[in-house]
Amino acid sequence: MVEITRAGGDVPVATPRWRLVARRFLRHRLATASLVVFLLLVLLAFVGGALWHYSYDVYTPDNSHPPSLEHPFGTDATGYDLLAQVLRGTQRSVEIALFVAAVSGVFGSVWGAVAGLHGGKVDTLMMRVADLVLIFPAIAVAAVLANNVGASSQGWLLIGLVLAALTWPYVARLVRGLVLSLREREFIAAARTFGAGSWRIIFRHVLPNALGTIIVAVTIIVAVAILAETALSFIGFGVRPPDTSLGLLISQNQTAVATRPWLFYFPGLFIVLIALSVNFIGDGLRDAFDNTRSRSRR
Amino acid sequence: MLAYVLRRLLHAVPIVLVGSFITFVMVSASGDPLGDLKAKQPPVPRAVLDAEAHRMRLDQPVLERYWHWLTGIPRGDWGPSVKKIDIGAEIWPRLWVSARLVTLAVLLALALALVVGVVSAVKRYSAVDYAFTAIGFLLLSMPAFWLAILLKQQAIDLNQATGSTLVYTVGEASIPPPTGFWPTVADVLGHLVLPTIVLAMTAFPPWSRFVRSSMIEVQESDYVRLARAKGIKRRKVLVRHALRTALVPLTTVVALDLAVLFSGAVVTETVFQWRGMGSFLLSAVRDKDIYAVMAWLLLVSVIVVVFNLVADLLYAVLDRRVRLG
Numbered sequence: 001m002v003e004i005t006r007a008g009g010d011v012p013v014a015t016p017r018w019r020l021v022a023r024r025f026l027r028h029r030l031a032t033a034s035l036v037v038f039l040l041l042v043l044l045a046f047v048g049g050a051l052w053h054y055s056y057d058v059y060t061p062d063n064s065h066p067p068s069l070e071h072p073f074g075t076d077a078t079g080y081d082l083l084a085q086v087l088r089g090t091q092r093s094v095e096i097a098l099f100v101a102a103v104s105g106v107f108g109s110v111w112g113a114v115a116g117l118h119g120g121k122v123d124t125l126m127m128r129v130a131d132l133v134l135i136f137p138a139i140a141v142a143a144v145l146a147n148n149v150g151a152s153s154q155g156w157l158l159i160g161l162v163l164a165a166l167t168w169p170y171v172a173r174l175v176r177g178l179v180l181s182l183r184e185r186e187f188i189a190a191a192r193t194f195g196a197g198s199w200r201i202i203f204r205h206v207l208p209n210a211l212g213t214i215i216v217a218v219t220i221i222v223a224v225a226i227l228a229e230t231a232l233s234f235i236g237f238g239v240r241p242p243d244t245s246l247g248l249l250i251s252q253n254q255t256a257v258a259t260r261p262w263l264f265y266f267p268g269l270f271i272v273l274i275a276l277s278v279n280f281i282g283d284g285l286r287d288a289f290d291n292t293r294s295r296s297r298r
Numbered sequence: 299m300l301a302y303v304l305r306r307l308l309h310a311v312p313i314v315l316v317g318s319f320i321t322f323v324m325v326s327a328s329g330d331p332l333g334d335l336k337a338k339q340p341p342v343p344r345a346v347l348d349a350e351a352h353r354m355r356l357d358q359p360v361l362e363r364y365w366h367w368l369t370g371i372p373r374g375d376w377g378p379s380v381k382k383i384d385i386g387a388e389i390w391p392r393l394w395v396s397a398r399l400v401t402l403a404v405l406l407a408l409a410l411a412l413v414v415g416v417v418s419a420v421k422r423y424s425a426v427d428y429a430f431t432a433i434g435f436l437l438l439s440m441p442a443f444w445l446a447i448l449l450k451q452q453a454i455d456l457n458q459a460t461g462s463t464l465v466y467t468v469g470e471a472s473i474p475p476p477t478g479f480w481p482t483v484a485d486v487l488g489h490l491v492l493p494t495i496v497l498a499m500t501a502f503p504p505w506s507r508f509v510r511s512s513m514i515e516v517q518e519s520d521y522v523r524l525a526r527a528k529g530i531k532r533r534k535v536l537v538r539h540a541l542r543t544a545l546v547p548l549t550t551v552v553a554l555d556l557a558v559l560f561s562g563a564v565v566t567e568t569v570f571q572w573r574g575m576g577s578f579l580l581s582a583v584r585d586k587d588i589y590a591v592m593a594w595l596l597l598v599s600v601i602v603v604v605f606n607l608v609a610d611l612l613y614a615v616l617d618r619r620v621r622l623g
Contacts, residue, residue, distance in 0.1 A: 139561035275439035
């Protein structure tokens with residue numbers, strides 16, 4: 001896929017689109033820094049948790065220790081090492097968020113593309129279904145659906161599915177809006193003339209052109225999903241012990257905020273760091289994919 | 299206009315009905331309401347279980363149960379409860395408690411969004427704009443419950459330092475309530491302060507971004523330039539011409555976010571231990587109290603649909619170019 005950039009006016013010069021987007025993204029310093037922070041956090045959670053000499057589910061002999069060299073994030077009243085727990089929680093939260101973003105991104109894109117391309121009654125019906133999901137507060141539906149998950153080891157997958165089922169309409173609406181304008185373009189008409197079927201048009205012509213918008217939307221959903229999962233775990237219907245997540249840690253330690261503040265601040269700080277870096281990455285991607293912005297103005 | 303309102307209402311009814319049916323099936327399938335009773339030791343006699351199943355209408359097929367439930371609501375019958383509470387009598391006062399929180403939070407968030415959005419647009423790329431953007435991103439990335447606990451603790455510290463209750467941190471009103479009308483109002487408002495701030499803080503950042511970008515767009519439009527060229531004062535152009543146009547689409551954005559706000563209210567109320575819709579929902583889900591959960595979902599979804607309708611109508615009233623049809 002190439003983007004034609006005009007150099008000098010009449011000589012079309014093709015620049016590989018991905019390199020162009022990457023270059024624009026890297027020029028956005030805050031977004032680049034956020035990407036580094038996010039990758040480091042993920043690396044720390046997935047690799048660091050395995051290397052750290054305490055495990056999230058094994059008691060240490062130290063109860064309610066404030067942060068020290070031995071326990072950088074301190075320990076809780078039962079002797080769990082908080083660093084190990086926060087790393088494990090980060091791992092769970094990030095896994096769920098990425099899963100939610102992937103599922104709702106793919107499903108929402110296809111849904112929106114099909115609706116937008118077909119138009120008419122199909123479009124109306126499909127979008128009504130999408131709107132239907134949005135009239136219910138996500139946390140209520142998620143609590144009902146996730147209530148039976150219990151503490152099974154695959155519970156996080158189900159929580160991810162539930163959250164994806166509640167976030168895909170955002171992607172679908174965005175993609176549909178884009179497809180409505182795309183389908184009037186010549187290359188779609190050309191593809192139709194050559195006898196391309198609906199699915200071929202959707203996957204070969206529409207979705208690649210909507211990819212920028214989809215990627216930005218999916219990035220934002222990662223941040224939304226992190227916050228939704230932590231909220232769900234906080235009210236007691238998300239990840240359950242013995243497994244742990246950042247929301248669950250805050251829920252368990254909310255009464256300790258005055259006496260052992262480290263138990264409350266570290267998990268929260270991690271949530272904010274993850275969500276903030278993801279939001280900044282999304283912002284940088286939005287600018288990088290935005291072709292309407294002339295580069296001379298920046 | 300009236301025909302349009304009626305037609306939109308007619309469109310809204312099937313949405314609520316289909317939504318309620320899907321959620322009814324979903325909630326019914328989510329667990330056995332008699333699970334706790336069946337697990338009791340020593341075991342509960344068979345006859346008691348059967349009687350309970352009959353009382354909870356579990357001996358009927360789902361479709362029949364749905365119909366039974368739906369047709370009962372106009373008569374004020376919200377269905378049987380596992381915990382034998384009167385769902386209707388329980389939920390209305392709680393809805394009132396939560397509605398005042400959500401309403402005040404929306405108003406505060408709107409005020410914040412307008413001020414922050416307009417200032418950021420007018421002083422684009424200034425230090426103020428960047429500071430607002432940074433704060434917005436930070437609030438957007440902060441879990442509501444974390445912010446709530448943080449503020450609650452600050453308030454507790456403040457109360458302890460001054461040795462008096464300056465800010466209420468627990469409950470939606472004092473127990474027992476003060477006597478007299480004005481003391482009651484003051485008491486309720488005092489309890490609303492912290493939760494409203496939390497909810498508004500988490501809701502306003504996307505709105506202020508929206509106001510900012512539409513203000514920037516409008517400012518560059520020809521008619522705003524013309525108004526300026528005619529010699530109308532900058533401030534007046536901003537308010538009369540730019541802001542008015544920018545405000546119209548905001549109504550839709552706010553209405554669409556209403557369901558999200560109710561989600562936020564559930565979490566916020568939990569932190570501040572309110573007896574509102576939040577704790578009603580959580581205990582209903584925990585007890586697998588099907589009809590209580592359904593009452594919650596139905597009431598909130600109707601509110602969301604109605605306000606989206608109102609937003610559409612408001613849109614038409616504010617923007618004369620919109621043709622109703």
